[in-house]
Structures are given as C-alpha cells and as structure tokens.
Amino acid sequence: MSAKSRWANEDPETEAIIAQQKREKEEKRRAKAEKQRQLEARKAQAQQDADSQPPNGEPGPPKKRRRLSNDPDAASDHAAVAKIEQEQRQQPTLLRFPVGEWGPCRHVDNFEKLNHIEEGSYGWVSRAKDISTGEIVALKKLKLENSPDGFPVTGLREIQTLMEARHQNVVYLREVVMGNKMDDVFLVMDFHEHDLKALLDEMREPFLPSEIKTVLLQVVGGLEFLHSQWIIHRDLKTSNLLMNNRGEIKIADFGMARYYGDPPPKMTQLVVTLWYRSPELLLGADKYGTEIDMWSIGCVFGELLTKEPLLQGKNEVDQVSKIFALTGPPNSQTWPGFRLLPNAKSLRLPPTSTISSAGNPPLLPRSRFPYLTNAGLSLMSALLALNPASRPTARQCLDHQYFKEDPRPKPREMFPTFPSKAGMEKRRRHQTPEAPKRGQEAPELDFAGVFGGAPGGDTGEVGAGFSLRLG
Known part of the structure; x- marks a missing residue:
C-alpha cells in the first residue's frame, strides 16, 4: 500500500472544488487579457483618426462604433475610449508654415573672387563664383571701417529692405556671408552683366x-x-x-x-x-x-x-x-x-x-x-x-x-x-x-x-x- 502525501486532501469532493476554482481563475485571466488587447486596439484606432483630421484642423464627424458585447465592463471601456477621443479633438491644433531656419552664415571662402567690378559709397562689388554650385554671383563687401557705433545702419537697412523687396525688377539678395573678421560682411546677390x-x-x-x-x-x-x-x-x-x-x-x-x-x-x-x-x-x-x-x-x-x-x-x-x-x-x-x-x-x-x-x-x-x-x-x-x-x-x-x-x-x-x-x-x-555718405552734415x-x-x-x-x- 503506497503512502500518501501529508499535503493531499483526503476528501475527493474538496479536490474537485479546488480544481474548478483554478479553471475559473484561468478563464478570468484570459478574459482580462483579451479585454486589455481590445482596449489598446481601440486607442490606436482613435489616435489614427485624430492624425487624419482635415488640414484646417477642424475635426470630422465622429465614426459610428459597433458594440461588441453586452458586458457592462465592455460598455464602460467604450465610454472611456470615446472620452479620450473627445479630449483629443478639443485640443488646439497648431498651424505650421515653412520658414527659414536660423543658422550660422557661410564663410566668404565658399566663393572664388573673379574680378573687381566697382566701388560705391557703401561697398565694393566683385564678380565671384560659388564653389559648391559653380554659379556666378555679385559679391558686395559692406564698408564698416568708418562706423564707430558698430554695424552701420545703412548696412542693416540695405539687408532689411532687400530681404523684404522680392520683386522681378529688384536685385535678389541670396544670402549674407562673413569673412575672418567681424567687419568682413558680404552680400551675395545675383550677377548682372x-x-x-x-x-x-x-x-x-x-x-x-x-x-x-x-x-x-x-x-x-x-x-x-x-x-x-x-x-x-x-x-x-x-x-x-x-x-x-x-x-x-x-x-x-x-x-x-x-x-x-x-x-x-x-x-x-x-x-x-x-x-x-x-x-x-x-x-x-x-x-x-x-x-x-x-x-x-x-x-x-x-x-x-x-x-x-x-x-x-x-x-x-x-x-x-x-x-x-x-x-x-x-x-x-x-x-x-x-x-x-x-x-x-x-x-x-x-x-x-x-x-x-x-x-x-x-x-x-x-x-x-x-x-x-x-x-x-x-x-x-x-x-x-x-x-x-x-x-x-x-x-x-x-x-x-x-x-x-x-x-x-x-x-x-x-x-x-x-x-x-x-x-x-x-x-x-x-x-x-558720389552719393552722400551717412553722417555728413547738410550745409x-x-x-x-x-x-x-x-x-x-x-x-x-x-x-x-x-x-x-x-x-
């Protein structure tokens, strides 16, 4: 006659009850995991719908959802997902426009000077070639040596007005480049013959x-x-x-x-x-x-x-x-x-x-x-x-x-x-x-x-x- 473990239950009915409890517990675990998976899938769908809103930022009509179960827990899950989607739609949408980026100026060494063209009241103009593209451009070095107050207002006005004046009959300012010193400032413009x-x-x-x-x-x-x-x-x-x-x-x-x-x-x-x-x-x-x-x-x-x-x-x-x-x-x-x-x-x-x-x-x-x-x-x-x-x-x-x-x-x-x-x-x-120079007193x-x-x-x-x- 074999010996029984001291942990074994002598009552067969009690053993059957314990086994049934284990099965019910395992079924509840599987049901909970399935519910969590469905909830995550709904959240992902809601996020995808929010990302596919019209460009003007106005939300489209809400989509109809089919109730998958009569379970009250599932109904509460649907309500939670709908609440999350409603909050996402109420959040303000930022309008984004393409603009220039801030960054350091290029160095004048990116251009090969070909010949001097002319000297004006506010700068020296040369013909140059952009080494990276091979394009011929006009390179104007601003006159800054006689400006005790820093960068001259004439140079700032010239850069500001040229950046604003984008017209077919106004010379095009491509960029501003720097030399080795702070007073080496060059304007890169389209070249004209x-x-x-x-x-x-x-x-x-x-x-x-x-x-x-x-x-x-x-x-x-x-x-x-x-x-x-x-x-x-x-x-x-x-x-x-x-x-x-x-x-x-x-x-x-x-x-x-x-x-x-x-x-x-x-x-x-x-x-x-x-x-x-x-x-x-x-x-x-x-x-x-x-x-x-x-x-x-x-x-x-x-x-x-x-x-x-x-x-x-x-x-x-x-x-x-x-x-x-x-x-x-x-x-x-x-x-x-x-x-x-x-x-x-x-x-x-x-x-x-x-x-x-x-x-x-x-x-x-x-x-x-x-x-x-x-x-x-x-x-x-x-x-x-x-x-x-x-x-x-x-x-x-x-x-x-x-x-x-x-x-x-x-x-x-x-x-x-x-x-x-x-x-x-x-x-x-x-x-x-020559044109009058800034700072001169009118006689x-x-x-x-x-x-x-x-x-x-x-x-x-x-x-x-x-x-x-x-x-």
Missing part, C-alpha cells in the same frame, strides 16, 4: 523709343512695388540700375533706402546723388516721401533720351541753377509754399517769376527733347515738376498714355545684347558725383546768386564754400 550708366557710355546711339519704354516700365514697376511696401530708395540713378543679357532691369544699391510713413517722418535732406536730387531736397526739406524717387525717374528718363545726365551741376548752388533753367523759376502758382523751405529764403527770383505759366505743371521746353512725343513730354514735365505734389505716383506713371502709344514697348526677348564690361574687366569709374546754402543780381556781380557768387560763376 551691365549697369545702365556704363552701357550708355559705351553705346554709339541712345536707346530706341520702344527700348526706352521697356526700360522705364521695368524701373517704375520695381519702384511701384517698393513704394507699396513703404520703402523709399533715395538714390535712383542709371549706375544703380542693372541689366542682364535677357533685357531684364533690376534696381540695386539700397544703401540709402529706408522705410517711411504717413505722415512722413523727419529725415535727412542729404540723400540722392547730386545730379538726381530733387529741388525740395536742395532747398532743405526734411519731410518728404516717394516724390523724390519720381524726380530721379525723370532725370533717368532724360538721360536715356540723350545718353547724357540731364542736370550736371557742379555743386548744390549750380544744381539749383540748372534745374530752374530747365523748368523755369518757381512761383506761387507752380509751387505753393516753397518759400517756407529753409534754403529758399535766400532765393532772389526775377520779376517775371510771378507770371503764371500755362499748365500746371508747365511743359518743359520742346527744344530740349525734340524727338519726344507730346505724351512723352507731358510725362517728363510731370516727373520734373518743381512742386512735389504735382508729380505722379509710380502707379500713375505706369498707366500714362506715353506707354500705350506707338511705338509700343519692345518685348524683353527682342532686346539687344551688349558685351559685358563687368564680366571681363574692372568697370570704368563713372564721371559722376547751409546761400542761393542768392542763382538768378544774378548778387553783390558779387559777374565775378561769382560764393555760397556754402562753393563759387558759382554767373553769366
């Missing part, structure tokens, strides 16, 4: 009327965009207008550009290169707007017609004299309130200046522009109006009849091409005055001798250090 000043110097004949219209439309189109962004260029001239071999014109050199407001803030009067400077600036105006750019456009228009700068003054006094010789002296009809300007108090106008001229603004003399149509002369006279309020805006200039009459503007694809000076050798130094000018009759007689009139010979 010509500037209009060098091109006019090399051409035997001026542009055709249809070509002049094409150039002007592009320049004024870029300027209209700048003015719509509340940016004044303040140094428009032919040497700051670039052209490539596809007939595209780009406005460049934003060293003097700045934002303005309405009403215009008080700003320095020492802006714009002398030959393209408006009369109100010469007479000391310190509150001005886009009208000074439109005067410069009129000077560029005249230069395109004649191949020569329209008003080549030797100094401020001589410049005012040449302006009044072209437009006639100002009076209360053509320029109301001009006597309030600081430098206008010394003006001694001839007696005939009080006679009202025909038209407002009056037409310029036909003898200065013999080949210009009546519509063209009307546009030129409006751009070179002494009264800033009489000058058209860039938008009005684009809609002028001059651009709608024959000959029509030549398509850019038909524009002639020219050999590139910037791509082969150092560009000739232009025989033009107090004496215009008493502009129309003659000054104490100096014919020997010359001295004003603000300038000697103006009359006769």
Whole structure:
C-alpha cells in the first residue's frame, strides 16, 4: 500500500472544488487579457483618426462604433475610449508654415573672387563664383571701417529692405556671408552683366523709343512695388540700375533706402546723388516721401533720351541753377509754399517769376527733347515738376498714355545684347558725383546768386564754400 502525501486532501469532493476554482481563475485571466488587447486596439484606432483630421484642423464627424458585447465592463471601456477621443479633438491644433531656419552664415571662402567690378559709397562689388554650385554671383563687401557705433545702419537697412523687396525688377539678395573678421560682411546677390550708366557710355546711339519704354516700365514697376511696401530708395540713378543679357532691369544699391510713413517722418535732406536730387531736397526739406524717387525717374528718363545726365551741376548752388533753367523759376502758382523751405529764403527770383505759366505743371521746353512725343513730354514735365505734389505716383506713371502709344514697348526677348564690361574687366569709374555718405552734415546754402543780381556781380557768387560763376 503506497503512502500518501501529508499535503493531499483526503476528501475527493474538496479536490474537485479546488480544481474548478483554478479553471475559473484561468478563464478570468484570459478574459482580462483579451479585454486589455481590445482596449489598446481601440486607442490606436482613435489616435489614427485624430492624425487624419482635415488640414484646417477642424475635426470630422465622429465614426459610428459597433458594440461588441453586452458586458457592462465592455460598455464602460467604450465610454472611456470615446472620452479620450473627445479630449483629443478639443485640443488646439497648431498651424505650421515653412520658414527659414536660423543658422550660422557661410564663410566668404565658399566663393572664388573673379574680378573687381566697382566701388560705391557703401561697398565694393566683385564678380565671384560659388564653389559648391559653380554659379556666378555679385559679391558686395559692406564698408564698416568708418562706423564707430558698430554695424552701420545703412548696412542693416540695405539687408532689411532687400530681404523684404522680392520683386522681378529688384536685385535678389541670396544670402549674407562673413569673412575672418567681424567687419568682413558680404552680400551675395545675383550677377548682372551691365549697369545702365556704363552701357550708355559705351553705346554709339541712345536707346530706341520702344527700348526706352521697356526700360522705364521695368524701373517704375520695381519702384511701384517698393513704394507699396513703404520703402523709399533715395538714390535712383542709371549706375544703380542693372541689366542682364535677357533685357531684364533690376534696381540695386539700397544703401540709402529706408522705410517711411504717413505722415512722413523727419529725415535727412542729404540723400540722392547730386545730379538726381530733387529741388525740395536742395532747398532743405526734411519731410518728404516717394516724390523724390519720381524726380530721379525723370532725370533717368532724360538721360536715356540723350545718353547724357540731364542736370550736371557742379555743386548744390549750380544744381539749383540748372534745374530752374530747365523748368523755369518757381512761383506761387507752380509751387505753393516753397518759400517756407529753409534754403529758399535766400532765393532772389526775377520779376517775371510771378507770371503764371500755362499748365500746371508747365511743359518743359520742346527744344530740349525734340524727338519726344507730346505724351512723352507731358510725362517728363510731370516727373520734373518743381512742386512735389504735382508729380505722379509710380502707379500713375505706369498707366500714362506715353506707354500705350506707338511705338509700343519692345518685348524683353527682342532686346539687344551688349558685351559685358563687368564680366571681363574692372568697370570704368563713372564721371559722376558720389552719393552722400551717412553722417555728413547738410550745409547751409546761400542761393542768392542763382538768378544774378548778387553783390558779387559777374565775378561769382560764393555760397556754402562753393563759387558759382554767373553769366
């Protein structure tokens, strides 16, 4: 007879009860595991539905769910999953937009300098090649050595305005790169083969009327965009207008550009290169707007017609004299309130200046522009109006009849091409005055001798250090 373990239960009925309890416990464990698996599957489905919401962030209609069991625990699980999904839908959705990333500037050694092009008032421009891509670019080194207060505001304005002015007729700023020193800052821009000043110097004949219209439309189109962004260029001239071999014109050199407001803030009067400077600036105006750019456009228009700068003054006094010789002296009809300007108090106008001229603004003399149509002369006279309020805006200039009459503007694809000076050798130094440098004090000018009759007689009139010979 075999011995039984002392742990064995003598009662068979008790052993059967214990076995049944073990089976029930194992079934409950399996049921709980299955319930947990179904709950995780529902949560994963709810997360997938939340990720597939429409792009505008608005949740779609809730999907119907089929009840899998009559078990009250399963119903509570469904309620928990629905609550989680509702909370996820109520959470705010962030809208994401593609933007530039912050990072260190590239080094200038990534570019191979090919040749020097030109030196301006605010930087040196060179032709260079991007070593990584082989593209030809223009590399402008900013002048920082004469800036005791750190990075010059002219450089900051140029970078800021170029980053904002993304237009087909404004030069494209690609990036800013650094050299080995903190004052080695370079602007990387698209390269263009010509500037209009060098091109006019090399051409035997001026542009055709249809070509002049094409150039002007592009320049004024870029300027209209700048003015719509509340940016004044303040140094428009032919040497700051670039052209490539596809007939595209780009406005460049934003060293003097700045934002303005309405009403215009008080700003320095020492802006714009002398030959393209408006009369109100010469007479000391310190509150001005886009009208000074439109005067410069009129000077560029005249230069395109004649191949020569329209008003080549030797100094401020001589410049005012040449302006009044072209437009006639100002009076209360053509320029109301001009006597309030600081430098206008010394003006001694001839007696005939009080006679009202025909038209407002009056037409310029036909003898200065013999080949210009009546519509063209009307546009030129409006751009070179002494009264800033009489000058058209860039938008009005684009809609002028001059651009709608024959000959029509030549398509850019038909524009002639020219050999590139910037791509082969150092560009000739232009025989033009430089743009004013920031920090210079505007001189107090004496215009008493502009129309003659000054104490100096014919020997010359001295004003603000300038000697103006009359006769």
